[in-house]
Amino acid sequence: MIRFPAAQLLRIVAIAAILLWSLAPIGLGVITSLSTQTDVQAVPARWLPHHATLDAYRSLLGGSGDFRAGGTVSESGAFTHALWNSASIMMLSTLAILCVAISAGYAFARLRFPGRGALFWAIVATTVVPVFTVVIALFGFLADAHLIDRKLGLVLVFVSTTTPLAMWLVHNHVKQLPTEPEEAALLDGCTRWQAFWHVALPQMRSGIAALSAIIVLLVWGEFLIPLLLTSTNASKPVTVFIPEYIGKYTTNYPLLAAAGVLAMLPPTVVALVLNRHIRGMLSGSS
Amino acid sequence: MDRPDTASTCGIVLEHVHKEFPGGIVAVRDLSLTVEPGELVVLVGPSGSGKTTVLRMVAGLETVTAGQVRIAGRVVTGLSPRHRNVAMVFQNYALYAHMTVRANIGFALRMAGTPKREIHMRVNQAANILGITELLDRKPGQLSGGQRQRVAMGRAIVREPAAFLMDEPLSNLDAKLRVEMRAEITHVHRRIGAPTLYVTHDQTEAMTMGNRVAILRQGRLEQIGTPLELYERPVNVFVAGFIGSPAMNLLPARLDSSGDDWYATVGGCRIPILPPARVALWPFAGHDILLGLRPEDLVSTEDARDSEHGIIQATVARTESLGSELLVYLSLNSDVTSPPLTARLDRRTAVQQGTYTRIGVNLQRLYFFDPTSGAAIR
Numbered sequence: 001m002i003r004f005p006a007a008q009l010l011r012i013v014a015i016a017a018i019l020l021w022s023l024a025p026i027g028l029g030v031i032t033s034l035s036t037q038t039d040v041q042a043v044p045a046r047w048l049p050h051h052a053t054l055d056a057y058r059s060l061l062g063g064s065g066d067f068r069a070g071g072t073v074s075e076s077g078a079f080t081h082a083l084w085n086s087a088s089i090m091m092l093s094t095l096a097i098l099c100v101a102i103s104a105g106y107a108f109a110r111l112r113f114p115g116r117g118a119l120f121w122a123i124v125a126t127t128v129v130p131v132f133t134v135v136i137a138l139f140g141f142l143a144d145a146h147l148i149d150r151k152l153g154l155v156l157v158f159v160s161t162t163t164p165l166a167m168w169l170v171h172n173h174v175k176q177l178p179t180e181p182e183e184a185a186l187l188d189g190c191t192r193w194q195a196f197w198h199v200a201l202p203q204m205r206s207g208i209a210a211l212s213a214i215i216v217l218l219v220w221g222e223f224l225i226p227l228l229l230t231s232t233n234a235s236k237p238v239t240v241f242i243p244e245y246i247g248k249y250t251t252n253y254p255l256l257a258a259a260g261v262l263a264m265l266p267p268t269v270v271a272l273v274l275n276r277h278i279r280g281m282l283s284g285s286s
Numbered sequence: 287m288d289r290p291d292t293a294s295t296c297g298i299v300l301e302h303v304h305k306e307f308p309g310g311i312v313a314v315r316d317l318s319l320t321v322e323p324g325e326l327v328v329l330v331g332p333s334g335s336g337k338t339t340v341l342r343m344v345a346g347l348e349t350v351t352a353g354q355v356r357i358a359g360r361v362v363t364g365l366s367p368r369h370r371n372v373a374m375v376f377q378n379y380a381l382y383a384h385m386t387v388r389a390n391i392g393f394a395l396r397m398a399g400t401p402k403r404e405i406h407m408r409v410n411q412a413a414n415i416l417g418i419t420e421l422l423d424r425k426p427g428q429l430s431g432g433q434r435q436r437v438a439m440g441r442a443i444v445r446e447p448a449a450f451l452m453d454e455p456l457s458n459l460d461a462k463l464r465v466e467m468r469a470e471i472t473h474v475h476r477r478i479g480a481p482t483l484y485v486t487h488d489q490t491e492a493m494t495m496g497n498r499v500a501i502l503r504q505g506r507l508e509q510i511g512t513p514l515e516l517y518e519r520p521v522n523v524f525v526a527g528f529i530g531s532p533a534m535n536l537l538p539a540r541l542d543s544s545g546d547d548w549y550a551t552v553g554g555c556r557i558p559i560l561p562p563a564r565v566a567l568w569p570f571a572g573h574d575i576l577l578g579l580r581p582e583d584l585v586s587t588e589d590a591r592d593s594e595h596g597i598i599q600a601t602v603a604r605t606e607s608l609g610s611e612l613l614v615y616l617s618l619n620s621d622v623t624s625p626p627l628t629a630r631l632d633r634r635t636a637v638q639q640g641t642y643t644r645i646g647v648n649l650q651r652l653y654f655f656d657p658t659s660g661a662a663i664r
């Protein structure tokens with residue numbers, strides 16, 4: 001009992017440290033995005049801006065750029081286009097990954113066919129191959145297929161790199177679902193496919209929600225692959241686009257920070273909305 | 287596949303059905319069994335004896351390794367479950383958690399493309415039979431165990447299936463509800479009349495619900511017959527020990543005959559053997575046998591009449607009063623290793639723990655078994 005307050009204190013300190021570690025950069029980013037360049041570059045450093053302003057956001061979203069930064073970044077509406085690139089790549093990839101992973105993971109978990117185990121582990125094993133080891137070969141393939149600097153190219157790469165992991169998660173999820181409702185459906189006159197569609201899939205709802213969140217977060221945050229496989233604003237997602245605000249001689253820090261804050265919003269919203277399901281999946285109650 | 291058949295082979299027919307799982311586990315061995323139309327056959331046996339496997343093979347959820355399954359005169363051995371027109375009630379009910387009770391019950395009809403109006407009508411009818419009309423708009427998660435059980439039943443009866451399969455449908459209910467549902471299932475079965483295979487662990491369910499009872503052991507059919515047949519004439523030690531509660535006492539005994547005097551010696555007591563039993567027993571004269579005594583065929587000495595009862599002397603190890611009757615656990619001799627003996631006596635019987643007492647044995651109701659093969663001698 002004597003140790004209890006000490007343990008409690010330690011816990012609080014640990015949690016505070018973790019929060020500070022993960023939230024401080026975000027807080028700093030938000031503050032910077034509301035500042036002016038003068039505030040940011042003031043000596044001595046100011047914690048809070050003298051004149052809070054939404055100018056940075058306005059110039060990013062309005063696309064009527066009066067900001068100074070190098071090259072293609074300054075094109076009017078370039079940032080919103082990058083956001084759109086990220087969003088469309090994310091949605092397409094997530095949809096495709098879900099379709100393939102759910103049907104494959106379910107099949108591996110429920111159907112008996114020769115070579116099932118070997119095939120399954122062969123696919124899962126590909127998740128341990130780091131992407132950067134194959135990225136040169138990948139570049140070659142995509143170049144041959146004229147898919148460099150195309151969103152479709154990125155989608156295909158994301159689907160092929162993320163699906164094995166997603167399929168594995170689906171497989172494990174399905175394994176812990178009871179088989180009897182599906183069997184009851186088979187007896188009730190369903191084909192295998194109908195039993196999957198009418199009974200298994202609804203049972204997997206929260207698992208699928210959690211999986212979607214994981215995929216969205218993975219795909220949205222991808223940096224290396226789009227950096228190598230895109231070259232113009234036509235296909236650059238925000239992760240690759242934002243660093244370009246860092247100029248060789250000057251950097252518009254408020255603008256950079258505002259872009260970062262905006263880029264954070266979509267995954268945050270997804271995580272918040274699907275939070276309940278993600279927790280359910282992690283605690284195994286789904 | 288359709289093969290017109292005589293009425294006698296309607297119902298559920300299993301012929302020499304064999305099931306071996308990958309890994310060499312033989313779950314069912316050469317099983318032949320017929321469930322006549324309108325009949326309810328109860329499948330009992332210890333855990334792992336293959337009861338569930340039999341049901342699943344009839345349903346088509348499991349393939350058969352060898353043999354044939356026919357339902358309503360049609361060979362279904364290679365057919366997928368949906369082509370068999372079989373309904374099954376699972377032990378854990380296996381309801382569709384995301385659908386309302388109405389959708390659960392109507393699901394099979396919907397899959398069969400039945401018009402909406404007819405589905406509505408037939409679901410109402412089934413719900414009516416089972417008394418769950420007020421629950422139709424709820425989801426399974428909002429139901430009690432007994433209510434879920436009824437929904438599972440409703441899902442089965444709404445279809446008018448060619449065969450009914452139930453796998454321990456009452457095992458998740460409390461004792462009182464179980465008694466209630468037992469009567470209800472029997473009632474519904476009479477009304478629907480489809481041939482039914484019913485799996486249970488429960489003695490009482492087997493004896494009260496089955497038109498016939500089939501006993502499985504390690505995938506083999508030991509005996510099938512009416513509950514009374516199994517009780518009166520078990521074919522071997524296993525069936526004898528399985529049917530009846532408390533279980534039959536099986537005592538090693540020695541059979542002797544001197545002239546017209548036949549008797550079995552058990553723990554130093556001589557139990558006379560009446561003439562009708564002697565015909566079958568004569569090869570065993572002078573040899574060891576197993577003597578079977580049902581606890582309910584034992585009486586206290588006050589109730590014993592000399593001509594009808596033999597006497598066993600034993601020590602009272604323990605007594606249990608069930609209110610309506612008294613269970614007395616005895617041991618022959620004072621020796622601890624001696625075989626135990628359970629007697630079900632009148633509740634007013636006065637016996638003292640630790641005392642040496644005399645118990646009457648109904649001579650008309652002795653069972654004899656071959657100690658090496660376990661087969662009944664009769």
Ligand SMILES: Nc1ncnc2c1ncn2[C@@H]1O[C@H](COP(=O)(O)OP(=O)(O)OP(=O)(O)O)[C@@H](O)[C@H]1O
Pocket residue numbers: 307308311312313331332333334335336337338339340487
């Ligand atoms: N899918 C399977 N793969 C391998 N062996 C199995 C499989 N299903 C059942 N078995 C084995 O077959 C035997 C019979 O099992 P089954 O489930 O039919 O028994 P049961 O009589 O229903 O038992 P219980 O009363 O415990 O439900 C058991 O030894 C079991 O281990």
Ligand SMILES: [Mg+2]
Pocket residue numbers: 337338339453
């Ligand atoms: Mg079972």
